[in-house]
Amino acid sequence: MQYRFEYRRYCLPFRLPLRTSQGPWSEREGVLVRLTDEGGRAGYGEAAPIPWYGTETANEIETVCRGLGEQVTVERLTAVASHLGCLRHALAAALAPSSGHRDPPAPLGVAALLPAGRAALAAIPARAEAGFRIFKWKVGVETVADELGLLDDVCAALPGGGQLRLDANGAWDRRQAERWLDRCADRPVEHVEQPVPAEAADATDLLLGLAGDYPTPIALDESIAGEGDLERWLAAGWPGVYVVKPSLLANVAGALDALLEAKAAVVFSSALETALGARQALRAAFAWTGERRAVGFGVWPLFADARFDGLVTTPFIRWDDLERINPEAIWNALT
Numbered sequence: 001m002q003y004r005f006e007y008r009r010y011c012l013p014f015r016l017p018l019r020t021s022q023g024p025w026s027e028r029e030g031v032l033v034r035l036t037d038e039g040g041r042a043g044y045g046e047a048a049p050i051p052w053y054g055t056e057t058a059n060e061i062e063t064v065c066r067g068l069g070e071q072v073t074v075e076r077l078t079a080v081a082s083h084l085g086c087l088r089h090a091l092a093a094a095l096a097p098s099s100g101h102r103d104p105p106a107p108l109g110v111a112a113l114l115p116a117g118r119a120a121l122a123a124i125p126a127r128a129e130a131g132f133r134i135f136k137w138k139v140g141v142e143t144v145a146d147e148l149g150l151l152d153d154v155c156a157a158l159p160g161g162g163q164l165r166l167d168a169n170g171a172w173d174r175r176q177a178e179r180w181l182d183r184c185a186d187r188p189v190e191h192v193e194q195p196v197p198a199e200a201a202d203a204t205d206l207l208l209g210l211a212g213d214y215p216t217p218i219a220l221d222e223s224i225a226g227e228g229d230l231e232r233w234l235a236a237g238w239p240g241v242y243v244v245k246p247s248l249l250a251n252v253a254g255a256l257d258a259l260l261e262a263k264a265a266v267v268f269s270s271a272l273e274t275a276l277g278a279r280q281a282l283r284a285a286f287a288w289t290g291e292r293r294a295v296g297f298g299v300w301p302l303f304a305d306a307r308f309d310g311l312v313t314t315p316f317i318r319w320d321d322l323e324r325i326n327p328e329a330i331w332n333a334l335t
């Protein structure tokens, strides 16, 4: 079977620059792909890399896409180098445009995203009123003392039964992480995400040690973004949570099978992709048969050009919301 292969590179400004531990992030670069089979049926995929998570870059993706040519075989596509996980993800998605569910799965709960620092306090009431119960707060952006000083006020602002999900994006060292985990122990903190950097020399021992010493679960995010990382952590018997960004996984189904077999706690998360990629990523979250946790997709409105958002952020995402996303319209919006 031959396919017609097309790709479109994009560079889309975010509505507001995101504050990350790497500094401000103001525009998203990636590549959309389209594969059309001999019967004229088109499938779409999105390669949405995050290079500082250890993925390939948009330039690398574009170079490989240019080299693929206009007519491709499945063999040619599956031979794309294994370190290009985001591109492989996109090609796999485009090769297998899945059809709808006969019985729509139950809606997915969504975690509300809070701004970093003190601004979180003002943001909670409206989100609580809207029905959110899990609130993700980015920490590690200001000093440990300043942020710990806010923790009790943030907890007090949560609705009844509400929980905080803290994401440090690897900003802390061991001592700082210990201070935080000590403080979280008797507070409504669902988990602490990536307390120490994935690239620290002793990251594996450090994270396993922290997970063993404190009751608050620790979630791995940046630590499982590179090729082979997930397999390594599963083999190490990681007792905490896995933050899975399907867009960064070359083989989503394989990864999820391994996680399910390990009875792993999984949180599905956005890679800040366009609606085309988000549709694919959320399909994986809907297909997950393990324990469900609120998905980290409370990201919209995200892009300056709202055509690429596709969804609005609500406390639940329904299967029908996904089915309304039209990949062709997003593809066409890039011309």
Ligand code: MG
Residues within 6 Å of the ligand: 167, 169, 193, 194, 221, 222, 243
């Ligand atoms: Mg994270």
